[in-house]
Amino acid sequence: MRDVYVIGIGITTFTRLEYPLVEIAAYAGLMALRDCGLKKVDHLYVANMGSGRVNNQTGLASAVVDHMSLTPAGAETIENGPASGASAIKQGYLAIASGMHDTTMVIGAERMREVNNLVATDFVATLTHPHAEYIYGVTLPSLAGMFTRLYMEKYGVTSRHLAMVAVKNHANALMNEFAHLHQPITLEGILDSPEAATNNPMVSDPLRFFDTCPISDGGACVILATKEVAEKIDKPKIKLAGIGQATDTHAVHDRVEPTDLLAVRGAAKQSFDMAGLKPADVDVAELHDAFTILEIVESEEVGFFKKGQGHIALEKGETQIGGKIPINPSGGLKAKGHPVGATGVAQAHEIVTQLRGEAGERQVKNAKVGFTCNFGGFGNNVVCLTFTREN
């Protein structure tokens, strides 16, 4: 396989965006072209989960490739639920690694706020098992609530630990101009004060309002290329060194031990093995904290901490910027936002920003190895990426 590098990155603000989905995608793509100075790419992949349902639009990649004047380049839309972004990066990687193309653009984009919150929640619920979960009214918050309760009972995680994730990621997002939520929060305000019950109401017991990510619009882009192309770009050389992917039962209740996220474990191991690295080598990571509990559990399953010890490391500050392994310096899904199809690409955008040393106030010092975990379904299809800085 040929080596593959990330040569360009672009992103939109994550928020409620009042312009069409095609424009959101194209904006992120144009920012990435500007970042690396290219004018054309050989192929386009667009990661998107819901445009057919939410935005009355199929063939999104064809619309974007035309709108960006990239025709006659080929284009496909890649869907893997909330892990669509990293799945699309994998396809972009394969197209170059194989020798078929020299440059691929991977855009993730989603416009979820075109519909109201209830419709958006139902849309996301369509990723659950159609016959064993969805038709009984399961939603992602409900699955996450049940999962969190089991985790609390088994491993001693408390509501205070969950809130610590939110406080950390909101603080990080304050330093990210593209983040959806620029709202400093404290344990006092969302947990300890008399007003906490009002500020932070229960959503899906034991998950409260600030344990869940917002519903966001947004787009992100990475441009991938061969080593030959990368060497002509005046940017630090960031290699996409490892890709891992694994699936698990589609219905959560089919798992022997529902608190084990085996797809996260498997995908992370593959990604590290391919890169020839270990979890301890990682300097900065973006994990998929659609719910606060997930950051804690993923930090264990990918191998940063032992199973059941993630919340202890969190307490000690090890996952903060400046800590042993900074997690979600971008603010994460929790505070940066979660336009589902864009998320995996946005995670890669943050890691490349960090490895280039372009992260400003939220820069993790001397970051040379970065890692992302993009969590599809409720852990049924997970893609992990490992990035390394070469110069």
Added chain:
Amino acid sequence: MRDVYVIGIGITTFTRLEYPLVEIAAYAGLMALRDCGLKKVDHLYVANMGSGRVNNQTGLASAVVDHMSLTPAGAETIENGPASGASAIKQGYLAIASGMHDTTMVIGAERMREVNNLVATDFVATLTHPHAEYIYGVTLPSLAGMFTRLYMEKYGVTSRHLAMVAVKNHANALMNEFAHLHQPITLEGILDSPEAATNNPMVSDPLRFFDTCPISDGGACVILATKEVAEKIDKPKIKLAGIGQATDTHAVHDRVEPTDLLAVRGAAKQSFDMAGLKPADVDVAELHDAFTILEIVESEEVGFFKKGQGHIALEKGETQIGGKIPINPSGGLKAKGHPVGATGVAQAHEIVTQLRGEAGERQVKNAKVGFTCNFGGFGNNVVCLTFTREN
């Protein structure tokens, strides 16, 4: 790039299917596993255009990989409108050609009849330009009607030529047990007799009822593998020798000459060039006849006939089984049916069946080179594949 072979194929009947989309996909996949004797594959791609909108289901590939007990293999859904199938085959190819995987399963599946015909027509219309076409009420039959009128005026194609495509493809479908329409039709019955106006009413002037494909449910599968794996399978060795893809303007009216299908031309040329073959080398082809006019125009744009001469070749019987270049021996989209996400994979299924010599009554004699054209949007994103029999 490593060479890639089609080692297994499977298909469901195309019709109205009363079982869920996941079952449709899994059935096609299981038939393909049975065909080649494998029990596992390294990765799954599912081509589907509308499950999020039509079937309340996203993350379809994750559901299928679980339902088929193929976990922890990775899986993605690939969407490129009605060309999703060939796009997914391209991804399956890249995953093997690159060295990442040794076997990939590519399933195309769609369940369009869960909704009524008007809703299905609106669903398909979501592939048009969101701001320049869809919002003004454009549908695929309306675009195809305007396109046909221009083509008739420019090249002398008549309603009789269109009807000849329908008669030929309905006749072919009678020999295909998996086809949706098993209905012999004649020029007398749909064009010349007094009853023709009733039998074959106008849908979108000048296109009549029998100029359009049915709305079908169905699934199809091909399993791709390295040469090493293919050599262990006791089947004729069918190589995926060429892949081409090209895009065109998303809105049809943006094209300098709307009767030119430049993406078909470009994709076909790339596919032939990659395979080191010419159009004249092709023994059997499946073209994307969602409307009868498209078979005629594609037969020109891919290079079988000169521009404007496709209807003359049709008149002479050159596209019939036994003719110079048999087109759509399966019955085509017109009579085999068009479950949109499945179509490109079903085209490959027919070509492999023909190249293996397993097509029974509809067998094209001594077929060694096969070709498919899968037409996304209204020609805005086209994927062409070239297959060769090696032994």
